[in-house]
Amino acid sequence: MQETREIISGKGARLRKEVGRHRSTLAAPIDAAPLAYFRIVFGAIMVWEVYRYWSKGWIERYYIEPEIFFTYPGFGWVAPWEGVGMHMHFAVLGVLAAFVALGLAYRLAAPLFALGFWYVFLLDQSNYLNHFYLIGLLATIMAFLPANRWASLDAVLSPQIKKRWVPAWTLRLIQFQLAVAYFFGGVAKINGDWLAGRPMNDWLQGSGDVFLVGPFLESSMAPLVLSWGGLLFDLLIVPAVMWKRTRVPAVLAIVAFHLTNSAVFSIGIFPWFMLAATPVFFPTPWKGWRPASLPSVTPLRSSLGLVLAAFVLWQVIMPFRHLAYPGNVSWTEEGHNFAWHMKLRDKRGRISFTAVDPSTGHEWEFDHTDYLSSRQARKMRVRPALMAQFARKIQPRLERELAVSPLAIRARASVSLNGRPRAILVDPEVDLTTAEWGLAPSRWVLPLPNFSTASE
Structure with a gap:
């Protein structure tokens, strides 16, 4: 009995030591430049997206003209603003996105943008897009990050907040969320239809005029090549871009993948956003980093660690929830949303x-x-x-x-x-x-x- 207690005690001590090591790693100061870069990219592309909705008449088409809106379970009370309210809402979203990009009043602008974006998202299920879900998650994450410490107007106006470092967990959380979209998008492709080149064979018909690759896209082998290539790309691209030996070919693959997607499919800002976000996976520090001024490492607070662990667990479980339902998820739609089932059917x-x-x-x-x-x-x-x-x-x-x-x-x-x-x-x-x-x-x-x- 004494020996058993000693074994359990020893394992417990090793576990506590390992947890403590990870808490210290996540709290360690790293270069703030990648997080600042992502803030700028995120805000700028959101400004562009708001402009697209204005210029293409999508505000009227999606949120003013319909008589009926397909709300989400539990959110039946969410309804469009009346009169010019929806136009005003998008105008405010555009201003908030610009403030996020500039790092101006960031601590107010970021959470308000997240709330405003989720409001639009929840208005109508028929407008569901996986990349809108991704943007909503990233906007929520950004609302809690000190992304205005560097390369921001806040840092100019309030020099006391200016720092060239952030806790490692802030950047790791952004990397994780982007990786989830890639990886689970690949996992979802592991199904009989996709591996057989369906529905890619239908989608590629009439793609012969695409610049450079048009003749290939209309060839008989293209559906299988692109289906299997897309599957492997999604599963492997994040580790490939983070590993020094494969980084250059991985970046070239990212460029080719997203440019092809943009040319062949109507998927809005998604390829451009993922292209622009790629540098956040590059190693830190970036140019100009001065480690001499770094603070001492204080382990990640237990409460924050639990919140992060719960978020990560949720993100890992959600894509698999369709397994709890009988039948083909692409047919029944049970568990389809919020699971990164992108262009599968x-x-x-x-x-x-x-x-x-x-x-x-x-x-x-x-x-x-x-x-x-x-x-x-x-x-x-x-x-x-x-x-x-x-x-x-x-x-x-x-x-x-x-x-x-x-x-x-x-x-x-x-x-x-x-x-x-x-x-x-x-x-x-x-x-x-x-x-x-x-x-x-x-x-x-x-x-x-x-x-x-x-x-x-």
Whole structure:
């Protein structure tokens, strides 16, 4: 018994020593220049994104013109500003992003930008983009970092905050979040469709006019080469760019990868943002670093360590939550969002809705496009959660128009996934106004049939 206690005590001591070592490593001062660089890049690209929304009319199209908004679970109270409110909101976001880039009133501008961005994000699920989710996470992280210590107007106006060092955990957290998007984007690609070159083979059709690489993109080998290449790139690029021996070819691969993505796919600012963010993975210190003025190392506070550990654990678990649900996640959509499933599926759907008087069985067909924007309708036709939410939102209006209450609403959704024949996505006999979409599997979502071929 005494020997057992000594063994346990010894292991506990070694564990405490190891934890203490990591706490000291994360708290150690490092060059502040990479974090300042990321602040500038992040803010500048957010200014550009706000300008894009203004210049392309997306504020009106996405947040003013629609009659119905697909809110997120628990956030049904989030609604667009009325009148010119949405334009004012984006204008303020642009100013805040500029302040972040300049490092001006950063401690106020960064959290306000994060809150304002998440507000826009939460307005409508049909506008979900993985890189918007990434921006929201990074904006939240930046709100808690001392990214204005160097190369900022705050440091000019208040010289007492000017320092050329930051705790190591601040930069490591940014690196981790960017790495998560890459790595789990690769993990998500480990599925039969992607490894077989689907849906890449469909997306590359008509790409022959892309500068330099057009003829290759239309070749028969391109779908497999790009699918497998994208998978390996996502899984390996972060360690490759951080390792000295592979850094130069890794950077060249990053440039080629993101420029190709920008030319072939409509993915907005994402390739340019990831390109610009690449230097944060370069080794520190950067030029001008003077280690003589560094403070002594104080181990990371336990409370901060627990918060960071919880955040990291959450980021690692979320991409795997679809494994708790039956079926193909690209078909059912259960666990698809917030999991870095980027450009994995091509879904094309047709849907018809019927309002039913349960007491008489009388039916009325109605056109969903009368109530949704073209983008909303396109997304809703292939996403069960949006179908159910649409049914709940349109039910009161139809009950008033038809003078029938209650009304049941059913849908017949015929969907093709990655070139497969069309199949019925949801049970056409289920009243979607009562269909539940939550943590439990949605039994009213039908399984993907086991077709023998991907296209017929």
